[in-house]
Amino acid sequence: MAYFERxxxxxxxxxxHVSGAWDxxxxxxxxxLGLLVHQIQQDLAARRDDPMVISRLGYELLGVVPMDVVDTTVEVIRPGRTIELVEATYGHGERTGIRVRAWLQQPRETGRIAGVxxxxxxxxxxxxxxxxxxxxDGGYLASAQVRRTEIATGHSEYWVRTDxxxxxxEPVSDLARAAALFDIANGMAVRADPTRxxxxxxxxTAHLVREPRGPWVGFETRVTFGPGGLGLTSSVIHDLDGPVGTVAQSLTVRPG
Known part of the structure; x- marks a missing residue:
């Protein structure tokens, strides 16, 4: 069984497998998040026959989405020959639950000056x-295979994959598959007991220097809680060939 049925x-x-950890x-x-990448890439393939790659994904989580049928949309916000800004949405009924804006760039050869x-x-x-x-709790976390080392409270290194x-x-890109695992970061390096x-x-927000490859997605994650209810989960993401970019998540911290 897949995460989604078209x-x-x-x-x-x-x-x-999509049921949530909090509810x-x-x-x-x-x-x-992975499904929206797939929709953006499908739209791109239908519009253009030249290569474009995603360099940034900026997701806004506008509200919870029930375990029910969802609709997606894709719109080009800023067209361009070598750079585009595309927006996609994900919602249930009249309500939009997720909005993402993706920067796409035309690839060019920079191997001779590449560095990490x-x-x-x-x-x-x-x-x-x-x-x-x-x-x-939830089907999503149960679907994940995790290998993890806790460095300190709120700081972990780990790898995640799923069957x-x-x-x-339906085939999807390695980036769509990896993006479906990005949000797991906020639950892998916990700073406080989530029952409390x-x-x-x-x-x-994900910034990428290349597309992840292979089934494993690696993370080095640090979680920070501020004194006024704000928090941040920051991760460097990896594939088996090395680092591929970063993921950051803004938290609302709510003691029980």
Missing amino acids: LGPDTYRPTE ITTQHIGPA GLEGIPRPEEMPEWDPTTLW VPLLGD VHFPNIDL
Whole structure:
């Protein structure tokens, strides 16, 4: 069973694997982030026959989405020959739950000057297996295979993969598959017991220097709580070849 069943060109039904960690009657937004990447890439392929790659994904989480049929839209906000800004939405009925703006760029050869300013992490086989359902509810976290090392409170290194496809027999890109795992970061390096403190994220921004490859997505994640109810989850993301970019999530911190 996949995360989503396609019902039409822009309409999908979530499966049990999409149920959320804070409330299993609503969707975990993780799979939706990957689905929106897939929609953007499908729209791009229908409009252009020259290559474009996503360099930034800026998601705004506008409200919870029930475990029910959802609709998506894609719109080009800023067309261009070498750079585009595209917006996509994800919602239920009249309500938009997620909005993302993606910058797309025309790729060019920069291998001779390429360099990485981000630190690597140990490979998956060098970390112990960890079961996220010991801490979190919901089908999404249960679908994840995690290898994790806790460095300190609110600081972890880990790898995540899943055998659950995003869309059944429909192929998706490595980036769409990886983006469906980006939001897991806020639950892998917890600073406080989630039964006593709620700290959901209200956004997610990913900056990429290349597209992730392969089934594993690696993270080095640090969580910070400020004194006034604000928080931040910051991650460097990896594939097996090394760092590929960063993910940041703004938190609303709410002690019980």
